[in-house]
Amino acid sequence: MDTVSPVAPPHQEASSPQLKITSAKTLAESTNLASIPSHYAFTTPTSGDQAVHPDHDDSIPVIDFSLLSSSNPDQRCKAVSDLAKACEDWGIFMLINHGVPESQMKATVDVLMGFFDLTEERKNEFQGKHLLDPIMYGTSFRASVDKVFLWRDFLKMMVYPKFHCPPKPEGMSEVLAEYTGKLRKLARELLKGVSESLGLGPGYIDEAMNIDSSLQILAANLYPPCPQPELAVGLPSHSDIGLLTILMQNDIGGLQVHHGGKWVKVDPIPNAFVVNTADQLEIMSNGKYKSALHRAVVNNKTTRISIPFSTGPSLDTVVVPAEQLVDGKHNQATDISMNYKEYMEFKQSTVLHKGLCLNQVKI
Numbered sequence: 001m002d003t004v005s006p007v008a009p010p011h012q013e014a015s016s017p018q019l020k021i022t023s024a025k026t027l028a029e030s031t032n033l034a035s036i037p038s039h040y041a042f043t044t045p046t047s048g049d050q051a052v053h054p055d056h057d058d059s060i061p062v063i064d065f066s067l068l069s070s071s072n073p074d075q076r077c078k079a080v081s082d083l084a085k086a087c088e089d090w091g092i093f094m095l096i097n098h099g100v101p102e103s104q105m106k107a108t109v110d111v112l113m114g115f116f117d118l119t120e121e122r123k124n125e126f127q128g129k130h131l132l133d134p135i136m137y138g139t140s141f142r143a144s145v146d147k148v149f150l151w152r153d154f155l156k157m158m159v160y161p162k163f164h165c166p167p168k169p170e171g172m173s174e175v176l177a178e179y180t181g182k183l184r185k186l187a188r189e190l191l192k193g194v195s196e197s198l199g200l201g202p203g204y205i206d207e208a209m210n211i212d213s214s215l216q217i218l219a220a221n222l223y224p225p226c227p228q229p230e231l232a233v234g235l236p237s238h239s240d241i242g243l244l245t246i247l248m249q250n251d252i253g254g255l256q257v258h259h260g261g262k263w264v265k266v267d268p269i270p271n272a273f274v275v276n277t278a279d280q281l282e283i284m285s286n287g288k289y290k291s292a293l294h295r296a297v298v299n300n301k302t303t304r305i306s307i308p309f310s311t312g313p314s315l316d317t318v319v320v321p322a323e324q325l326v327d328g329k330h331n332q333a334t335d336i337s338m339n340y341k342e343y344m345e346f347k348q349s350t351v352l353h354k355g356l357c358l359n360q361v362k363i
Helices: 024-028 073-089 102-116 118-124 172-197 204-208 279-284 340-350 354-360
Strands: 062-064 090-096 135-140 153-160 216-223 233-238 243-248 255-259 263-264 273-277 295-296 304-311
Touching: 024 216, 062 073, 073 090, 073 118, 073 172, 102 153, 102 172, 102 204, 102 243, 102 304, 118 135, 153 172, 172 216, 204 273, 273 354, 279 340
Parallel strands: 062 090
Antiparallel strands: 090 273, 135 153, 153 216, 216 304, 233 295, 243 273, 243 304, 255 263, 255 295
16 A cells, blocks of 8 residues: 555566656546557456455445443443454455545545645656655656556655655645544554453553654555556556555545455445554564555556555664564564564665565574
8 A cells, every 4th residue: 555665577678778857647647548458468367366356345344443442341342342353354454534625535535645646847856866855746666767668657655753845836845744543543553452452451552663763654646547457457466565554535436455366356335444453563463463465556547546555664763573572482473573664775776575585684
């Protein structure tokens, strides 16, 4: 869901080594665009692993945040139990009754759509060159070196511990500051529930991951209509680098999660968030909660926007399995120690998909 190094499936070579880089939005709005340029065409995988499971209705777990945050101990206990099952079985769930007003969610979508409507010149002022640039705009993933492009434009902002945001469009900073403040509180409460669901006590993750100085990133991924969606890729399969990702999207489907050897559609529920577990939570839980593998597909009719909010540890936090989840015999620690910044840079440099990346940091 975020903009961190996914691995592209096998692809075709670009027809020319010198490609003019333009945004996916600009390309999609080109007059009489009937087919995608060759450097956007991925080789279509044929393995059964790429099949989409047809029986996905009501499969994605749903967590009621009002019960998770309830003062009624029975309600909270049941909600924590449901959360544990969702994290262990799926690594992804829909979050309802979360307390973020619908009007605020809509304002956030609108202002980010407004950013993508700016001129290319204005947006290109924020073309980033380093993983830790506080604001980064771009298209595809690494458009300057990729031989095949993703059908996606993105904006990524570091919003905590320090808030960063482009100055345009007008009012964007105020809207996003308020929205990310709400999600910061929501993420913290969710992590308390996750911590409790692991039998660690509600405050363990907060303290061990130094959430007071947590690195939090807000991103926006724009997927414009594509004339050949069967050939293009929005985001290939990947996992997120942090602890949890809270995703908001418009009512256009496109997100899929890998579950039980199949890809399952994550159909939007109005005014709900999609929450998924990420790499650092897999490490900290000693593999009990797996980092969710997911991808984004595109369509030929309308624009989809997804807005992930990633919560990780602080950059200097060394993420290790919780001692309570390691017994030295059957549940040995699965990962070596590196701080969050080092892990981010490692994943970026290797450009590996989740399984390979985490496998390389195993003991």
